[in-house]
Amino acid sequence: MTDLAGVPELDVELVRKDFPILDRMVHGDKPLVYLDSAATSQKPRAVLDAEREYYELHNANVHRGIHVLAEEATALYEAARDKVAAFVGAPDRHEVVFTKNSSEALNLVAYAFSNAAAHGPEAERFRLGPGDQVVVTEMEHHSNLVPWQMLCQRTGATLRWLGLTDDGRLDLSNLDEVVNERTKVVSMVHQSNILGTVNPVAAVAARAREVGALVVVDGSQSVPHLPVDVTALGVDFFAFTGHKMCGPTGIGVLWGRRELLEVMPPFLGGGEMIELVTMEASTYAPPPHRFEAGTPMISQAVGLGAAVDYLTGLAGGAGMAAVAAHEHALTEHALRRLAEVPGLRIIGPTDAVDRGGAISFLLAGKDGRAIHPHDVGQVLDEQGIAVRVGHHCARPVCLRYGVPATTRASFHLYTTTGEIDALVEGLAAVRRFFGA
Amino acid sequence: MKLDSMYQEIILDHYRNPHHRGLREPFDAEVHHVNPTCGDEVTLRVKIVDDTVADVSYEGEGCSISQASASVMTDLVIGKSIGDAMALEREFLALMQSRGTVEPDEDVLEDAIAFAGVSKYPARVKCALLSWMAWKDATAQVVDSPAAGGGAAPEGSVPEQEKQA
Numbered sequence: 001m002t003d004l005a006g007v008p009e010l011d012v013e014l015v016r017k018d019f020p021i022l023d024r025m026v027h028g029d030k031p032l033v034y035l036d037s038a039a040t041s042q043k044p045r046a047v048l049d050a051e052r053e054y055y056e057l058h059n060a061n062v063h064r065g066i067h068v069l070a071e072e073a074t075a076l077y078e079a080a081r082d083k084v085a086a087f088v089g090a091p092d093r094h095e096v097v098f099t100k101n102s103s104e105a106l107n108l109v110a111y112a113f114s115n116a117a118a119h120g121p122e123a124e125r126f127r128l129g130p131g132d133q134v135v136v137t138e139m140e141h142h143s144n145l146v147p148w149q150m151l152c153q154r155t156g157a158t159l160r161w162l163g164l165t166d167d168g169r170l171d172l173s174n175l176d177e178v179v180n181e182r183t184k185v186v187s188m189v190h191q192s193n194i195l196g197t198v199n200p201v202a203a204v205a206a207r208a209r210e211v212g213a214l215v216v217v218d219g220s221q222s223v224p225h226l227p228v229d230v231t232a233l234g235v236d237f238f239a240f241t242g243h244k245m246c247g248p249t250g251i252g253v254l255w256g257r258r259e260l261l262e263v264m265p266p267f268l269g270g271g272e273m274i275e276l277v278t279m280e281a282s283t284y285a286p287p288p289h290r291f292e293a294g295t296p297m298i299s300q301a302v303g304l305g306a307a308v309d310y311l312t313g314l315a316g317g318a319g320m321a322a323v324a325a326h327e328h329a330l331t332e333h334a335l336r337r338l339a340e341v342p343g344l345r346i347i348g349p350t351d352a353v354d355r356g357g358a359i360s361f362l363l364a365g366k367d368g369r370a371i372h373p374h375d376v377g378q379v380l381d382e383q384g385i386a387v388r389v390g391h392h393c394a395r396p397v398c399l400r401y402g403v404p405a406t407t408r409a410s411f412h413l414y415t416t417t418g419e420i421d422a423l424v425e426g427l428a429a430v431r432r433f434f435g436a
Numbered sequence: 437m438k439l440d441s442m443y444q445e446i447i448l449d450h451y452r453n454p455h456h457r458g459l460r461e462p463f464d465a466e467v468h469h470v471n472p473t474c475g476d477e478v479t480l481r482v483k484i485v486d487d488t489v490a491d492v493s494y495e496g497e498g499c500s501i502s503q504a505s506a507s508v509m510t511d512l513v514i515g516k517s518i519g520d521a522m523a524l525e526r527e528f529l530a531l532m533q534s535r536g537t538v539e540p541d542e543d544v545l546e547d548a549i550a551f552a553g554v555s556k557y558p559a560r561v562k563c564a565l566l567s568w569m570a571w572k573d574a575t576a577q578v579v580d581s582p583a584a585g586g587g588a589a590p591e592g593s594v595p596e597q598e599k600q601a
Contacts, residue, residue, distance in 0.1 A: 027438065374474050374499030374563065382439045390474040398475060404497040405475035433439070434448075434500075 008315040010326040015314070016414050018044040030384030033419045033426075038193050038358040038410030039388050040243045041224060043307075047246060050306035051299045062298055063272060063289075077298050080305030081288070087308045088219075088238065089229035090255050097254040097261070097288040098296055102220040103143040105239035105254035106187070108267040108291060109216050110147035113185065114154045115265035122263040125214065128184055130156035135179055135186040135213070137162045137170055138400055141193050142393040144218040144239075148187055157184070162204075164400055168195045168348035175207050183213040190222035194392040194408065195348035196331070196358040198222065205234045214260070220244055224412070225327055225356050227320040230255050242300065246413075247307035251300035254291070261287035268293040314413070323413045327357045330411045334359055334420045341427050343368070347397075347406050357411035360392070362403060363427060365434045373407040379430045380407075385423055441553035442560070443500065450504035450547065455511050460493040465577040469570040471562050476502045480570040484578045489513045489521050492571060501551075501560050506567035508547045518575060524548075525572055532561050 016022050019042045024032045034042060054076060060069035062077045078093075085093045099105040116126035128134070134148050138161050152159045160178050163171045179186055186208045191198045205215045215235040222228055224245035230238045237260070242251040256264070266273055266284055270293030275283040284290045315322035332352045338344055343364035349355045363371045373389035380387055388408045391398045398405060409423055459466075463481035470477045476498030483491040492510045496503070509528075513521040528548055531540050536556040540549040554564050 372497075372499035372503075374476070374501070374560070378442070378557075378560070379439060395475070404477065433443070 004321060004325040004328060007321045007325045008318040010315050010318075010322045010413060012326065012414065012416055016416075018046065018310070019414050020045060020048075022414060026384045027382060033383075033385040033422045035409040035411065035415070035419065035423060036386045036388050037224075037412035037415070038221060038244070038392075038408065040249070041246050041412050042414065043248070043303075044246055044310050046310045047248065047303045047306045051248060051303040054299045054302045059299075061295055073298060076302050076305075077296065080301040080308075083305040083308040084253055085255075087312065088223060088240075088253075088255060089231050091231060092258050094287055095255055095258050095261060097256065097291045098301055099239075099252040099254055099291075100250060100297065101243070101252035102218060102239045102241040103147075103252075105241075105252050106144050106216065106218060107147045108254055109185075109187075109237050109239075109256075109264075110151045111267045112264045113151055115267070117155075119265045123265050125260070126264060128155045128157045131182060132157040132184045133160050133180070133182045134158070135160050135162065135183050135188075135208075137188050137199070138164045139170065139192045139195055139197065139199075139394065139397055140187075140189050141218065141220065142395070143220075144187055144189055144216075145396070148185075158182075162188075164195075164397070167350070168192075168197055169354075170197065170199050170204075172200070172203065175204065179204070179207045179211060179213060181211050183208065183211055185214045185216060187216035187218070189218045189220075190228075191219075191225065191356045191358075192348070192394070192397075193221045193358055194360050194394040194397050194406065196356045196360070197349055198226070198354040198356055200354075201233050201235065209234070221356065221358065225320075226324045236260055242304040242307065245304075245307055246310060247304035248300040251297045251304045253304075256287070258287065261291070264291075266290050266293075270294045272296075311413075326413060327411055327415075328352060330415055330417065330420065331355060331357045331359070333417045334409065334411070334423075337420055337424045341424060342366075343431065344427065347401050347403060357415070358408060359410070360406035360408045362406060363430065365431055367435075371430060371434045373405045375434060376407045376427070376430050379433050380423070380426045383422075383426045383429060385426045387423070442557060444550040444553060446508075446547050446550035447500065447504040447554075450507040451500040454503055454507040456491075456493060456507065456514065457495070458493060459495050460491060463491070463493070465574040465581075467570050467574040467577070469566055469573065471498070471502070471566050473559075474499070474563070476563060476566055478502070478506060478567050478570050480506075480567060480574055482571065482574040482578060484518065484575065487518055489516055489518060489575070494567060494570070496567070498566065499560075499563055501554055502563040502566045505548075505551060505564045508550075509567050509571060512546060512548060513571065518579065521575070522572070525568055528568055529565065531555060532564055 058072040060073040062074040081096045085096045113126045113128045116123040165171045208215045216237040217235050219240040223240040238255040243249040273293040312319040345362045347360040377389035390405050463483045466481045468479045478496030480494040532555050540552050542549050551564050
């Protein structure tokens with residue numbers, strides 16, 4: 001865990017001025033209380049301006065053409081790669097592959113494993129077959145579960161997983177048994193989108209290294225909220241998405257160690273990812289372009305670069321450390337306040353240690369009967385409070401804790417303690433509404 | 437408050453005291469339907485006797501709208517001919533897809549008119565339709581199965597006209 005002591009404080013009121021949407025009223029005269037940032041974050045003006053400016057002044061296709069606009073567009077697109085590489089501690093800019101989102105980044109790796117069968121000895125580490133094992137955790141978002149299920153179906157490998165403790169943590173008691181000599185790849189979530197748990201990635205990665213397995217991390221919910229250094233984590237691949245970190249939709253990132261990307265079979269074929277093409281066969285470009293077939297998401301990459309600049313420059317350059325400290329304080333406040341709500345039960349850790357600001361809960365009415373999350377969300381929405389309800393694309397977590405769905409409030413750098421207090425008042429109104 | 441247009445008292449009554457709830461024997465078909473976006477689930481059984489919906493029983497988890505809708509649906513279709521019940525399903529579907537523009541006919545839809553307000557909330561329409569779709573699926577399985585005890589004609593509209601005549 002990053003030490004957050006002594007980090008300059010984020011001036012949240014100042015931050016909020018950068019996000020035009022936060023001034024919005026909903027349902028007439030209700031100020032928007034946006035507590036759904038784990039689904040997608042709001043965007044600061046700097047990101048909107050960057051995309052607009054790109055289209056107004058520099059728009060052209062990248063990596064082709066020798067005219068001024070093409071060169072400017074290419075420079076902007078590639079500059080975004082530099083910014084992202086620095087943001088997550090990637091030692092080499094060629095290790096940053098732009099994708100559509102986290103799901104595509106994770107699928108890219110999963111498909112590399114099944115495509116390895118058609119490649120030469122250089123792809124040996126990605127070869128997978130019957131008897132081999134793939135390990136995930138029980139708290140994966142569907143985007144880091146389903147691609148591995150599909151991979152196991154295609155290759156005959158066996159899917160295994162680390163379970164969860166009753167208090168919402170990863171159960172590592174059988175780590176050495178689950179991650180064993182047969183394990184070829186371990187793919188795990190850094191911060192759970194439903195439980196809020198921040199997982200001990202380095203510990204799992206260390207065990208994976210002992211048995212020679214590759215480690216893939218889904219950082220969709222960690223990169224937007226914590227300082228992340230992919231090198232320090234000791235992992236091989238790391239996926240995240242732009243739209244949850246104040247960037248646009250349609251842009252995600254796969255970071256991978258260069259020596260692995262260089263031998264990894266490609267996923268999508270097409271323009272830009274090739275070296276030499278004949279009618280019979282093709283050779284492929286070096287990474288990252290080998291994995292970026294077709295015209296990429298240029299304006300979105302530029303927008304993501306702007307988001308990285310924005311986050312890095314916060315609190316006088318304290319950047320993500322200040323964001324993490326702010327959200328840690330919010331999470332402590334929220335856990336304390338939610339504990340005061342009668343009939344409320346948190347699904348996930350109830351203390352703020354190694355825990356992010358995505359808090360799932362169940363609510364019961366005065367008669368003790370559960371109020372379904374859909375109904376909770378509807379009555380909150382009427383008060384201008386936006387939360388997410390359902391299984392949050394992590395149905396196995398709901399099954400593990402025996403709940404059909406949860407209500408989730410999630411925070412970001414622009415969230416205030418006042419908004420959390422509004423949620424607590426809103427929940428009282430929900431209980432009144434459904435009071436028998 | 438706008439919420440009251442969705443959470444009509446009739447809906448809350450059915451939610452608190454659902455009718456025909458619980459899975460019963462005998463039955464000709466059982467289906468399990470889910471609403472993957474919100475986690476609502478229903479297991480539903482139908483018993484068809486001589487082209488009539490003899491029983492509909494169900495068990496499920498879901499929001500007040502989905503649970504109340506199941507309760508209202510069973511009130512409406514049990515005892516009806518398959519043709520009449522299918523016509524009700526079409527009527528209810530049209531109401532739910534109307535975005536609040538259709539004035540429901542209380543003589544036809546009875547308590548189900550209370551869901552007119554739900555049709556203005558696109559995210560909740562699926563909740564209201566979950567049990568209806570499950571019932572339609574289960575009934576179709578019985579009707580389409582040659583070995584079914586019901587032995588009903590595939591075209592439900594014919595007996596409906598006979599009955600009304």
